Each structure stands twice: as structure tokens, then as C-alpha cells.
Amino acid sequence: MATVSFKDATRVYPGADHPAVDKLNLEIGDGEFMVLVGPSGCGKSTSLRMLAGLEEVNAGAIWIGDRNVTDLPPKDRDIAMVFQNYALYPHMTVGDNMGFALKMAGVPKTERDQRVMEAAHLLGLESFLSRKPKALSGGQRQRVAMGRAIVRQPQVFLMDEPLSNLDAKLRVSTRTQIAALQTRLGVTTVYVTHDQVEAMTMGDRVAVMKDGVLQQCDSPLTLYDKPENIFVAGFIGSPAMNLISGNVNENGVVVGDWTVPVERSVLAKASGEDTLTIGIRPEDLELADHGIAVDVAVVEELGADAYTYGTLSGLSEDEKLSAPQIVARLRGRTPPERGTTVRFAAGEGHTLHVFSNKTGDRLS
């Protein structure tokens, strides 16, 4: 087991204007489950591949434990990649399907058997070991693939969207199982996904990337409760945080005919800015007599909650098309009807996020 450190690690593709990964600094603790997340092209997969040795590091360094692995070939890094693609061999037992790479590496049979047995125990596959894999389900096949990586006993597991081939329901159960398994194994794991719900439910910490730059790396709850900039605020959370830009006055930020109150000390941090962006999570909005006026376009009931989707009131039909959608999650009460205009305010004790429009950084 080991720590992993990216130290100003940079990858520039030949002929590209911008680095695919720009001076990434990330310290991953021993045994930690780190998830890299971000939109397509953000550099998360490239970062993982730099760690794996599949992408050249043009500047900076990567360390695994006390070894600088920046220039080591992949096979000398003591890592195991878990792929979405894996084949199960029909003539071989499930046990042999898990342990065959050890045989290739020259590990003696007794040790191989022991490691396979341990991995099978962790994966709930013990009773399948002597079976042929023909009747295994998609999830069981995925676990055999995990088993192949586990038996290698690497210092670090690398997983690049390992669940993307599974259907939605199986993904949900498998991600819970992988996270629990990682906790039991205690092996440092770097996991890449584009799915922020997956990132938030699996990671000890989550690193959010955009355009090759690390935006924030924190625990899922800190990312959710205290996003450091507008991008993280909008990316983390589903449905996304409402982000509304408005003019500043001495009491707060003007949204439509309402001034959202913002503390003076926060406004003071952006003394040169005429406009600021406020952010409110859908569940932090409540129906109120005074507040942001919203024309309700869609109401969706999900279990005990109702989601209302709408736009700021008073906009023309054209403006509505490009206006940001305002989403509220209302619990345990009769939701407003579509087509009506309602007012929302941040409920008692709920967080209002304030961001600079100049830098995108958090002010509150």
C-alpha cells in the first residue's frame, strides 16, 4: 500500500494549445479512495493514465509511496488497472479465470490458490470458484474482473469508468459493493468517472477537474456544502445548484424584483464588482411570501418530494429560452401548479453561496 502524489504533473499533447493536464497537485493518502470527476475533456482520464504510465509526463513528477515513478514503464509501477473490458474463458474455472495472470507472473501454485481464495471471499464468489463461468451474470463477471486485479496485490488500484458497460441498476449496486470492498482491502484507489453521483457516493475524497485544471479536492460533503467556485457549485449536485447572476446593491444581489440579502462582509470582498452570482441548492429553497419570483414550467413528483422547474418571472418568451432554469425541491407539502408564479427564498438555516463573477471564486 502506498500514497500517490502528483507534483505539478503536466501533460501537453503535441500540437495542442493548452495542456491536457496543467500542473496537477494532488496528494492521495495511503488506503484512500480518490475519485477524479469532471466533464469530458477535463483531464481526469489523462491524469489516471499518467499515473499508470500510459501518458508521458511533460513536466512535474508522480510519486507512488517513496518512489518517483515519472519515468518508469507501466509494469514496474506496481499498479493494477481494472477495465470495463474483460474476457472470461469458458474452459477455465472461475478460480483460474481470476488467477491466470499470477501464473503468467510465475507465482507458485499454493500461493496462487491462497490469493484467489482470499479474493473470492472478499467478492462473495467462494461458491463459484470451481464453476465454469458460462452462467455468470454481468455483475458477477465484473467481480471476477475485480478479482483479477485484487489477486495481484498491487500498491494502487486504478479504475477508469469500470461500470460504464453495466445497466443503470447494476451500476448502483456494484458501485456500493466496490466502495465497501475498497474499504475492506484498504488499497489506495484512484477511480475515474464522469458521473458526479457515482463520484460523490464512492469517494473518500473527490477531485473535480475542468480544462486540465484541478478545481477542488475535498470530501463529498465539503464539495457539496462549500464549493470553491462557480464550476464546482454547478457540477456537483443533481439537480444542480441554482446559479443566478444579478446586480449588487448595498443589501445584496438583485434578482428580478427582489434583493437576495447578502452579508456586508461578503459584499465587501468584491468591492469592485457590479454583479455577483448567488447559488442556492434546490432543497434550500422554500416557498415564501417574499423572495425570487419564478414562473413554474414543470412540476415533477418523486416520492415524497416535488421538483419544480421554472424561470425568473417577468421574462419574455424569448428570454425564457436562454434563461437559467430555477429548480426547487419541496418536501412534504402541496407543490405549486405549473403555469403559476411563486416566490422562493432560502429557508431558515440554509446556505446561500455567493461567487465573484470576475474570478468565479467563492466569496461567502
Next chain:
Amino acid sequence: MPRILSAKPDSRLIPLPWQTPLAQWPEDHLVALPRGISRHVVRFIKVGNDVYAAKEVIETAAVHEYRMLQDLAREDTPAVEPLAVITDRRSVDGEPLDPVVITRHLDFSLPYRSLFSQGVRPDTVNRLLDAMVVLLARLHLIGFLWLDVSLSNILFRRDAGEFAAYLVDAETAEWHEELSEGQREHDLMIATTNLFGEFSDLEAGQLLDESLDPLVLVDTITSRYRDLWAELTGVEEFAGTELDRIESRVRRLNALGFDVAELDITTSADGSRVRIQPKVVDAGHHTRRLLRLTGLDVEENQARRLLNDLDTFRFRTNQQGVDEALVAHQWLTQSFEPVVTAVPAHLRGKRDAAQIFHEVLDYRWYASQRENRDVPLIDATHGYVRDVLEGLPDEAMNSRPLSEGSRQLANPFDPSQGYLDEDGAMPDDPWELEAEDVPEPTGVLDIAALRRGKG
């Protein structure tokens, strides 16, 4: 209504039962052809008189694979031909179904499992590996990172005494401007691991000759790949007095089947040292030459063999000074075509024309040795048809029943499902039972649950 994404629309695809999961398609749409094992549902389907391969896979993978295969076709790299992606499928009950990628069945192709199930000589295995290594190097030269190199993802075609390898599965592949050393090594590592697994599997099924060791076989792949890569791309430095080494390098690459489109040559200021490095090499040296001379489009080693015969023809007919294209035309009409037309039509599905010609040349050589005379080509053709071709299985559409050794497949259309003689019901799985309780995901982040869990 299903949508069909295709560069060459084929209206015969429209009435197929897209509302049915591929695994449940009625048998009258299916053909049981040998093929590799796969993670997804794959079936060969009949469309008019054609046979297509259909693979059911999630949408992003389906479209990605279709585009990758299209790009490979543009680069003239041996791969199966993509025909269409069927998306927006729904079952009769309105449930969404995964898209299907359609590729054309590669005529005269031999999946490795069907080769091995008939028993394979040890040297044949090495030829298969050579073909695979050439394919991998060709892909790497054009910046194609496969990430799933395996025998199951390759189809082989006979190529004179050798084999030619075709890529079948490009789901995981990526294009890069140029591959780094680490990327190529990684692909090679995947190749060795997958092939070790596949050879071990054949061994477990008693389909691998006892003299062959999976470990030795995969070591061979690594060393052959590295040798080939060094020859294709390596820097060579020598004294300014040894300029013939430039020509030697080009000839060696030609012999391997590659043309040098761009060679970087630098010399030291005083001319005492020369450094060369091939910058652009294209596969298909002999194929292209034969195509230019005769219009025949064949595999690389077949082309080499045919070109050798063309040279012999030129010598025999004493036309060394005559324009090569003229002689090639004579050879085509006086040698090649008479052999091909002498093969009865009902036997032409056993080998492609160039392969038959190659095998007739071999047959004639042995017959001439045996009879101590120069056996005429047309006599050799009749002898070959009688003694050899009649007894060969049909390979155009390789339709022998799918069995491996004495074992019978559980599903004749899907070798991934194992064999009939295997043990019964699977034991209960604690993880699967737990998964049954998972509610249908909504895509909404349940932050309250997260707070409870991490709190």
C-alpha cells in the same frame, strides 16, 4: 421506431425484428458460424444473401465502435467493415433496448477457436501470432491504441503460407496523434495477458498441442513485436562510407511488407556519420504492386507469391526487357485466370482465388519433384482440385457446426455460453440477492443519505 445510422444505407435492415433482444431473435434470422467469445450478445444474421455480424451494446460504445471502424477503413487497415448502428430500439412493452452494431461478415475468415478446434500444428500457431503482431504494429504506427488486443477480437484469413489478421472489435480503442512508448507497452501487456488467458483456456479444453506452452507463446509475441517495431521505426547510425545501408534498410522493410514513404536522413557536418530513421511506413508493399500491375486485390503474402510467379513467368517467356505491365497482363490471362476458371464453381467457396492459385503452385512444385518433370500449370490445377480441394471444408462462409473437440455448445449461436455437459444450477450469490433490493436509480444525488453515511 429504431433509427439506423449508416454511411451506406441498406433498406433490408429495416424489417428485421429490432424490438426483440438479440439473444431472443428467431432462428430463421440467424446463422451459426464459428467465432470468438464475447462479453456482449453477438449473432450472425442473414440479410438477403449476405451475412452480417450483429452486436448488442450500450449506445456510446456502439457509436464509438462504428466510427473507429470507419476510420480504420479510411486508413486502409485490415478490420471488419462497419455497416450500421441501430439505435432507439424498444421492446414490444416499450422497454428501451441497447443499440446494435452491424458489421459485414468477413469472407474466408477463420476465428481462432474454429482453427484450434480442428487441431492446429505448432508452427501454425506461430504464424497466427506473427499475423497478430503485424496487425498490432500497423495499428500503432497510425496512432491507434486498441486496449483490447486478443485472439477473440481478431479474424484470420489465409495468406499464402501465412495468415493475415483483421481487427474485429474496436469498442475500447482510441486514436492518438502518436502513441507513446508507455501506451504501446500497455497495449502489448494487454495482448500478452489476454493471449495467455486464451491459450490457457485452449489448454484447459485440450485444444492446444501439448508441445506448446502458453508462457513461451506470449513471450514470443513480446519479442516479435519489439523486433518489428525497431525495424519499422528505429534509428540507425553508421559511417558515411556505408551509404548502402540506407538501401538495405528499405529492402528489409519491403521484405516485411512495408513501403517507406518518408525516410529521415541526417548527416554530421563533416559527412562522417549518417543517421536514418523511417518516418512514415505503409503496410501493403506487395499488395499495392500487384494491384497496380494486375488489378488483383489480395493479401500481402499472397501478393508476394503471385509477384514471384509473375517474375518466373517473365523469365520463362524470355521477356526480361518488356514493359512489366504488359507481361503482367499476359500472366493474368495465361496463368492466373485459367487456374481460377478450371476450379469447378461449387468448390470456389473453399478458398479465395489467390489462395487457390498459391496452393496450386505448391501442388505443382511437389508434383514436379515427384514426377521429375515440369508439370503444366493446368494439369497441376486438376490434380490439386482432385487431391486437395475436394476434401477441404468450405471457408467462404465457414459453416461447420460449432463444437470444440467432442463437446457441444449450450447455444450453437453463442460460444460464450459454454457447453451442454456442464453442471447444473448456479449457487445463490449474496451480492446479487442484495442488489435485488436496490431501487431503480433516479439520477438524483441523495445528499441526505450521503450525510447519514459519512456523518
